[in-house]
Amino acid sequence: MAVEQTLIIIKPDGVARGLVGEIIARIERKGQRVTKIKGVHIDRALAEKHYAEHRGKPFYEPLLEYITEGLSVIAVMEGDNAIESARVIMGPTDPLEATPGSIRGGYATSVTRNLVHGSDSPESAAREIALFFGDD
Ligand code: IDP
Numbered sequence: 001m002a003v004e005q006t007l008i009i010i011k012p013d014g015v016a017r018g019l020v021g022e023i024i025a026r027i028e029r030k031g032q033r034v035t036k037i038k039g040v041h042i043d044r045a046l047a048e049k050h051y052a053e054h055r056g057k058p059f060y061e062p063l064l065e066y067i068t069e070g071l072s073v074i075a076v077m078e079g080d081n082a083i084e085s086a087r088v089i090m091g092p093t094d095p096l097e098a099t100p101g102s103i104r105g106g107y108a109t110s111v112t113r114n115l116v117h118g119s120d121s122p123e124s125a126a127r128e129i130a131l132f133f134g135d136d
């Protein structure tokens, strides 16, 4: 088992729907702990950096509109296998393919508006943590 850090974003629909505590709590119960957390209204420039890998894809513009539409809550969470652990609790990208016990499967229906982001690799986690917390 490797102690890892992952970047979790409660996306604007998650904050607007009052699911911040629920989403963080579920990842905590799986064994992760919050080490940093803050509210950020992500702007276009920050969204473009965070989602650079998706530039040019058909869902890129709707994704940027979505992630910049309101307040997000950004957290660093840490623990054994934090990256995969959080993604198991989140469920797959498309909530209709996610099991009901997962966050996306239980609370979301849209592949764009899927409530939560979690880093997908140690390299992504390091890049994303530096992007959102590097100046703090
Ligand atoms: P992930 O969030 O599960 O890692 P990614 O493939 O990295 O999924 O996509 C980033 C985000 O872009 C997704 O969480 C979702 O909000 C949106 N997205 C991904 N694929 C699609 C799609 O096929 N249609 C619409 N939105 C998508």
Ligand code: MG
Pocket (backbone or CB within 6 Å): 118, 120
């Ligand atoms: Mg991703």
